[in-house]
Amino acid sequence: MKNKIEIIHQDKDVIIINKSSSVQTFCYEYGKQNNLLTLAEFLQKKLNCKIYPIYSIDRDASGIVVFAKSKNAIDFLRTQFENYQICKDYIILLSGVLEQESGIINDSILVSDGQSVISAKGKKAVTEFNVLEKFKTYTLVHAKSLTTAKNQVRIHFWRIGHPLAIDKEYSTTEPLLLSSLKRNYKQKPILEKPLISRLTLHLRNITLKLPGSNDKKTFTAPLPKDFEVTIKQLRKYAKNFVRSL
Numbered sequence: 001m002k003n004k005i006e007i008i009h010q011d012k013d014v015i016i017i018n019k020s021s022s023v024q025t026f027c028y029e030y031g032k033q034n035n036l037l038t039l040a041e042f043l044q045k046k047l048n049c050k051i052y053p054i055y056s057i058d059r060d061a062s063g064i065v066v067f068a069k070s071k072n073a074i075d076f077l078r079t080q081f082e083n084y085q086i087c088k089d090y091i092i093l094l095s096g097v098l099e100q101e102s103g104i105i106n107d108s109i110l111v112s113d114g115q116s117v118i119s120a121k122g123k124k125a126v127t128e129f130n131v132l133e134k135f136k137t138y139t140l141v142h143a144k145s146l147t148t149a150k151n152q153v154r155i156h157f158w159r160i161g162h163p164l165a166i167d168k169e170y171s172t173t174e175p176l177l178l179s180s181l182k183r184n185y186k187q188k189p190i191l192e193k194p195l196i197s198r199l200t201l202h203l204r205n206i207t208l209k210l211p212g213s214n215d216k217k218t219f220t221a222p223l224p225k226d227f228e229v230t231i232k233q234l235r236k237y238a239k240n241f242v243r244s245l
Contacts, residue, residue: 001042008064008219013073013211015043015051017065018221021198025056025065043067054081055148060168063090063203064221076211081148087207090143090153091132091223093200093230094162095171097240098139102130105156109149116151118159125149127156133231135238138165140231153201165200176200176230181237195230202227 004020019025019039026040043051051067054077068074080086110122126146133140139162145152154170157163163171175194179185207218223231 001037001039002046005039005042006221008221011210013068013070014077015047015067015069016206016219017043017067019057019062019065020224021060021062021226024059026053039065040067054078054086057203058151058154058199058201060199061201061203062221062224062227063201064088064206064219065203066206066208070211073211077208080208084147085208087205088145088203089205089207090145091202091204091227092141092143092153092157093165093196093227094139094141094157095165096137096139096162097134098131098141098162100131102128104128105160107156107159109152109155111150116149116155118155123147123149125152125156127153133235134240135234136240137238138234140234154199166196167199178233178237181233183237195233196226198226200227200230 004023006018009016024038026038052074054066105127107118108122109125110119129141129143158170175197205220
């Protein structure tokens with residue numbers, strides 16, 4: 001676990017973590033997805049204190065997770081969260097080529113039995129996005145969730161016909177391989193290692209107020225290696241349009 005997380009910030013009230021994919025944030029009401037420690041359990045043992053997740057990101061996603069270390073911090077952070085005052089910025093690789101360069105997706109999301117669906121009866125959900133790079137069959141996007149609905153970013157892009165490149169619920173579980181990008185790829189005797197084989201979503205930035213402060217602060221988690229390598233190979237073998245990250 002310790003090799004899969006990075007402490008971005010820690011004080012007496014808050015700990016902010018950059019987690020790798022394959023790390024479950026905490027134990028949902030539906031139970032653990034495996035027998036390994038969750039991130040919350042690991043941090044509680046490491047810090048020897050009770051911690052409280054403010055939100056979660058998917059086990060197979062990477063990026064920033066925020067935990068409170070005190071009751072006052074919970075109330076302070078969750079109030080911001082509930083009032084849409086915490087901004088989360090994602091880097092996402094989508095299937096297909098988006099025609100528009102930017103936009104806003106405004107579709108309410110209803111959560112029932114752990115499943116998220118688009119429904120007018122659901123919770124307000126608004127996602128802003130702008131295209132960073134277009135490739136032959138993929139689009140790299142910067143997305144900003146302005147609300148807090150479960151699976152918001154994933155379901156919103158599925159809604160407009162461009163789900164995440166890899167997403168077991170809304171797209172495909174097939175990994176992205178170099179052989180699918182590179183012409184005349186020479187297959188080696190050993191099984192080809194995927195460029196990326198997990199949810200193609202990274203929570204890169206979070207902006208919030210820390211307990212005891214009136215000023216907002218932004219924390220950043222760099223793209224993990226698998227995401228960086230994938231983008232590099234897409235630029236090399238599937239280039240279409242490029243804009244700076």
